[in-house]
Amino acid sequence: MLIIKEIDFKYISMLLYIVRRILQIIPVIIGVTLLLFTLLYVIPEDPARLILQKGATEQALENLRVKMGIDKPLYVQYWRYVKQLARGDLGTSYRYRRSVNSILAEHYPNSIKLAFVAIIIEIIIGIMAGIISAVKKYTFWDTLVTVSTTLAVCVPVFWLGMMLQVIFGLKLGILPMSGMGDGSIRYYILPAIALASVSTAFVARMTRSSMLEVISNDYMTTAYAKGLSNFKVIGKHALKNALIPVVTLIGLDLGALMGGAILTETVFSWPGVGRVIYLAILQRDAPVVIGGTLILVFIFVFMNLIVDILYAWLDPRIRYHKREINV
């Protein structure tokens, strides 16, 4: 009876925590829209002027401003935007004259899919390399991992992307160099490798140092003393503890990758959202910039939440009622 209550409390406090975190999104959204709105309109650059390259008479500019909805004072525009947003409508792009919802709906899934493939590479290769170099400390394998992670961090993504294209696409002709094609996994390989390279190196390094720290603990000696196999000690006792900081890193990275990766998307012509937002910033296409950023905020907040929940699973000492007190 007592135990059940304890479990109930655990779940209820966790649920409350999640609800609270989700409610926190609302002020964040208001803050973000207000900030972006102000920033985009404070810049002394008329979006109508930017688009109308020729024949920009006063009349033509005015017609365009009316069409874009930027002829009214800022507070009117903001209020209209908030009302629109409440209906789930992110507005119409100034430049493309298409619904921002459909622009983002076309591009976000591509970024998310690529991010997941990249994260899988990051998890498998990064964690494996980290474990190997920690377990085989100061051996050839350790040096190999150290050198290759240093290289991966240093090499610029666009250069790596270019080399991958030349080797696997042009010379060997075994993998497609650009675009999504029919959406098969072949098209993901090169961009995902380029996208994952830097983070994989960070994951490997963090896994290594975290593992080394854990391995030196007394309970590891105890585990060996119990007669557990090397595999079990490393795989169960050491890894689970060592992974906590790595999970944070990967979780935040997934959030960042889902927001699109301008360089990778450019080199591989990946139809992701990063480039869409980047171009929109250059062209002062405010509805696309704000809409894209809002979705990004959602993703970030959500990923942070997932990471925090994963923490609890990985480390039984972390409990949400405690954290609530801390907060």
Add this chain to the structure above:
Amino acid sequence: MKISRKLYLAVVIVCVAALIGLVFFGCKTEEKVGGTMRLYIHEPVSLDPPNSYESEGIQVIRQVWDGLVKYDPETLEVVPAIAESWDISSDGLVYTFKLRKGVKFHSGREVVAGDFVYSWSRVCQAETASYLAYHMEPIVGYDELQAGEGDTLAGLKAIDDYTLEVTLKYPFADFINTLGHVVFYPVAKEDIEEWGDEYAEHVNGTGAFKFVDWKHDQYIELERNDDYYGDNAKLEKVKYVILTDEDTAFREFQAGNLEYCQIPQGKIQSTLDDPELGDLAIIKPLLAIYYFAMNVQIEPFKDNLALREAVNYAIDRQNIVDVISEGVPTPATGFVPPGIPGFRKDAMEYTYNQEMAIQKLEEAGYPGGEGLPTITFGINVGSGHELVAEAMQADLAEIGIDVEIVGMEWGAALDAFKNGEIGFFRLGWIADYPIMDNFLFPLFYSESADNYSGYSNAEVDQMLLDARKTVDEDERIEKYRAVEDKILEDSAFALIYFYGSRRIVQSYVKGFILDSMENYDLSRVWFEKE
């Protein structure tokens, strides 16, 4: 028995071989009428004619539509398309077009004169806020529609289904030459009513290829229109591959995944030297000019012709063309580029001449640059103009003129130029139509929206209006040449170069002609593959 068996076997072998041969032979001829042409573009802004103001959308639209007229790819002269013939009233104000019968939209409905009345009026309506409405400015009723009054251009009349009458506000003899522009293409009213803002993804044209699909940031697909009024295209399909990076596109071309592509900046010389790729490159001047403007209304250029001339003599154009732009452009010889009827290769007398420059600077009252304050030079950032500006800065420093380069965002730059905050700046102009007027009127007519340089010369204004009225083509060209000379006399502009094409097309693509506006007609293209 044995012999006859062998004979039988031989006959079978011969027959099989012949069959295989036939199949292969068949394939070879099959290639000539089929195939998918893959072309590299960036994501277009729109495929709706009033809003496709950039080269990418225009390339696609030109395959999907035919307008009243089109341009001959070699001479750039106007040839009939949907309009079979036309008459011009003696006062040059009324144009009457006879439309070809049996021209159909891809939806199957016949194109009638009313479609042009609807489409052109739609372009001019205030609520359309078209990026290209200014092209219709000569038509009666344009100003009213732009001001939001009414919904049909008063100057357009569908006399019957096959007769269209257009009335102009003033005589504009080149009007017919402007009609090849994409903004004049007809759209079907029922489509606009059905799709509204989403029309760009459901375009319905009149050309040799039908629109199939636009997967944003991935590709645009077209297929042959078998119901075309002219000769049907030979290609089965056209696929515009949307790529963000020109280096990646070029690698795709090298891997054989594209038929048409752009040679990336920095790879032009190596491509031309390449034994395989060299012959495939298309490097030719475009109808576009790159120039520096000196505002004659403000100091130090005001009332100082000699100073402006000194600047003109001091700039080494050939160096800018060869070193910075890899020989793709050609040094400017006037405002009007080669390819336009009326072009002269010696319109301008300024060439790189340091001695002359020094002498002119002295005449201007600043011997060796003494007493001349530092001049601010404005460019728009992010488009690679820095290198050209620095080359010019170095050239002017050699004769003693100090220049400070200021980078600005495009819109802010245009405002600063127009307001006279900056008196020396870079500009460029790309032709909308292959006529001299398109280089002279928009840039130098005092009231023109595109005149950012502060250039205003009542005599030039009068000469331009007069040239526009002149119906006889040769006479008109002579008048525009006089205008060009008159403007050059003022030396208010340092003309740098005519832009150039840097395209490349696979060897098996036949019948592909790239004109000086970077347009092409894919309905004439076929593949000759081995």
